[in-house]
Amino acid sequence: MEKTLNGIISSALDGDRRSLGRLLSYLEEDPIKTSIIINKLISRSGKGHVIGITGIPGSGKSTLISKLITSYRREGYKIAVVAVDPTSPYSQGALLGDRLRMQEHATDPNVFIRSVSTRGLKGGLSLAALAMIEVFDAMGYDKIFIESVGVGQADVDIMYTAHTLLVVTMPGVGDEIQALKAGVMEIGDIYVLNKSDKPEAARTYEYLDFAIESGELRPKGDWTPKIVKTSAIMGKGISDLIKNIDEHYNYLVKSGLYQEKVLIRRKFMLKLLIEKIFLDKLDNMYLENKLPDIGESEDLYKVAREVIREIANQI
Amino acid sequence: MERTSDILKGKRIKVLVAKLGLDGHDRGAKVVARALKDAGMEVIYTGIRQTPEMVVEAAMQEDVDVIGVSILSGAHLSLMERLMKLLKENKMNDIPVFLGGTIPLPDIPKLKELGIDEIFLPGTPLHTIVEYTVKAANRRRK
Numbered sequence: 001m002e003k004t005l006n007g008i009i010s011s012a013l014d015g016d017r018r019s020l021g022r023l024l025s026y027l028e029e030d031p032i033k034t035s036i037i038i039n040k041l042i043s044r045s046g047k048g049h050v051i052g053i054t055g056i057p058g059s060g061k062s063t064l065i066s067k068l069i070t071s072y073r074r075e076g077y078k079i080a081v082v083a084v085d086p087t088s089p090y091s092q093g094a095l096l097g098d099r100l101r102m103q104e105h106a107t108d109p110n111v112f113i114r115s116v117s118t119r120g121l122k123g124g125l126s127l128a129a130l131a132m133i134e135v136f137d138a139m140g141y142d143k144i145f146i147e148s149v150g151v152g153q154a155d156v157d158i159m160y161t162a163h164t165l166l167v168v169t170m171p172g173v174g175d176e177i178q179a180l181k182a183g184v185m186e187i188g189d190i191y192v193l194n195k196s197d198k199p200e201a202a203r204t205y206e207y208l209d210f211a212i213e214s215g216e217l218r219p220k221g222d223w224t225p226k227i228v229k230t231s232a233i234m235g236k237g238i239s240d241l242i243k244n245i246d247e248h249y250n251y252l253v254k255s256g257l258y259q260e261k262v263l264i265r266r267k268f269m270l271k272l273l274i275e276k277i278f279l280d281k282l283d284n285m286y287l288e289n290k291l292p293d294i295g296e297s298e299d300l301y302k303v304a305r306e307v308i309r310e311i312a313n314q315i
Numbered sequence: 316m317e318r319t320s321d322i323l324k325g326k327r328i329k330v331l332v333a334k335l336g337l338d339g340h341d342r343g344a345k346v347v348a349r350a351l352k353d354a355g356m357e358v359i360y361t362g363i364r365q366t367p368e369m370v371v372e373a374a375m376q377e378d379v380d381v382i383g384v385s386i387l388s389g390a391h392l393s394l395m396e397r398l399m400k401l402l403k404e405n406k407m408n409d410i411p412v413f414l415g416g417t418i419p420l421p422d423i424p425k426l427k428e429l430g431i432d433e434i435f436l437p438g439t440p441l442h443t444i445v446e447y448t449v450k451a452a453n454r455r456r457k
Contacts, residue, residue: 018405021378029326092327093352099373100362106369112376117357119327 005033009040012139017112020139024114027131031276034131038269045137046262048080049249052162054148059168060194062101063232064241065145069105071242072143078110080136081145082129087117094118098147112141118149125157127272133161134269159187160268163261164248166241168192169208171200188225190244196229196237205229223251281311328356328452331379333370334363335398338388343415343437347383350441351448367398371405379410380452383444386416392425399429411451415439 005026012019026033051068053061062083069079083098094117105111116129125148136144148158159165167188191212193205205227212225226244230237252258285291285307292303332348334341341363348358359377361369374382386394395414402408411432418426423434433447 018375018407021375025378088352091353091355093355094357095348095352096357096359096377099359099377103361103365103369103373106361106372107366114376115357115359117327 005036006040009037017109020112020135021114023135024128024132027135028116028119028128031127031273031280034127035273038131038134041135041138042266044139045134046259048133048137048141048144050133050137050144050146050161050163050261050265051245052146052148052158052165053168054158054165055168055192056170056173057149059170059173060232061147061168062098064166064168064192064194064230065147066102066104067232067235067238068145068242068245069102069111071238073105073108073110077142078140079105079112079143079145080139080141081111081113081147082132082136083113083115083145083147084125084129084149085115085117086149087119092119112136125161125272127269127276130161130265130269130272133265156187157268161265163252163258164245165189166192166245168194169204170195171198171204173204189223189248190241191225191227192241193227193229194232197231197234201229222255223248277315278311281314282307285311326456328381328449329359329377329379330356330381330383330448330452331359331361331370331374331377332383332385333361333365333373335365335367335370335384335386335394336388336390337364338386339363340387341385343387344383344385347385347415347441347444350445351383354445354449356448367394367401370398371401371407374402374407374410375405380455381448382410382412383448384412384414386414386418389417391416391418392422395426395429395431399431403430409455411455413444413447413451415444 008019008023012023023037026037053065055061065081072079081102083096085094085096085098087094096115096117099113099115102113105113114132116126116132119126129146133144133146146158146161165188169191170193191208193201193208208227212227228237228241228244230241232238252261291307294300294303330351332344332351334344345360348360352358359373359379361373370382370384384395384398391414399408399412402410402412408430412430413433413435414426414431415435418434418436426434432451435444
């Protein structure tokens with residue numbers, strides 16, 4: 001028997017993990033259901049500490065999260081993970097493998113891990129991922145990790161999503177100029193040099209240090225970005241990383257930025273919702289061959305505006 | 316072949332592929348995972364040395380449509396009995412489970428009796444597994 005959406009929400013709130021799993025699936029299906037779910041839950045959310053993790057593929061993001069979970073579980077926190085992996089542009093399928101690195105927590109009832117694929121988005125975060133954070137927050141999860149796809153320089157959506165953003169890198173991946181480039185190397189609150197047991201770690205650390213010291217463009221407030229050396233597999237540097245994350249948390253709370261970041265995250269979710277509603281309609285029109293033919297004397301901008309109006313009328 | 320994503324329109328098929336038990340031979344599981352991905356499904360791969368408890372938890376958190384298990388250790392009867400029991404206890408026995416690996420023919424009726432939906436022996440063409448998975452997911456959703 002299929003439960004109603006309200007029934008599923010209330011049993012998820014009562015701690016039924018299966019209902020929570022199902023509820024998260026609705027967020028991947030359609031924007032209307034997503035809106036209904038968020039409406040019901042948003043008054044309960046806004047407390048959870050959202051920790052974003054981004055960085056190049058293979059830098060050890062998932063393994064790092066797994067170690068952070070171990071530490072936070074010792075302190076009694078309830079943990080959720082939203083792990084994003086890319087969708088294949090060819091088959092639309094995805095191999096979601098982040099969970100594999102976190103399997104030591106698989107049967108801990110206070111850890112909930114959910115994998116999502118980007119589903120065609122260009123490496124950023126989907127509406128579903130943002131909505132999942134909101135739901136986990138409402139369900140009382142204290143630390144919510146969001147692991148983005150390791151696409152590197154362009155992956156800055158996560159900046160609007162997380163309270164505390166970790167950018168993970170590793171030794172031997174480019175020189176000083178690489179570290180100075182715009183994009184992902186400007187957005188971190190904490191830079192993690194993982195696999196720091198490897199040769200070249202000292203040099204990569206220097207590059208990072210130089211890039212961050214000279215990075216005065218970004219309004220950082222009173223927070224100076226930190227660099228932490230870790231070796232996730234060996235469990236080294238994890239307590240130092242936790243200490244820095246906690247310091248950042250305290251800084252956010254004290255400065256009032258904590259609540260501000262919740263509002264920024266929700267505004268970003270709204271933007272993704274609008275995009276999703278609009279683009280779904282546009283895709284349908286295109287696939288059903290309902291977009292107008294272009295005559296030689298046609299004003300393209302005018303045609304585009306007419307199509308936009310037509311879509312707006314359908315919504 | 317028609318893409319599964321087209322068949323389901325927005326509701327993409329999610330499959331959990333797991334290696335149950337202590338053998339570390341995961342080539343088969345990885346090949347199947349890749350084939351399902353290439354057919355347009357979202358595949359969660361949890362790696363080797365999984366317990367039935369871990370598989371059930373992963374299936375619950377990920378809300379998967381189908382569970383695929385690979386066992387080459389010979390312990391399939393006891394492992395699958397435990398898995399199917401746990402699925403039932405968690406009211407998740409509506410999720411179709413398929414099993415692949417070195418399964419002796421005389422064990423197949425016993426496994427079917429446990430509620431395992433389909434058993435694939437070595438040499439099964441990948442498209443057979445893909446077609447089965449699409450059908451199983453659709454059957455459950457109806």
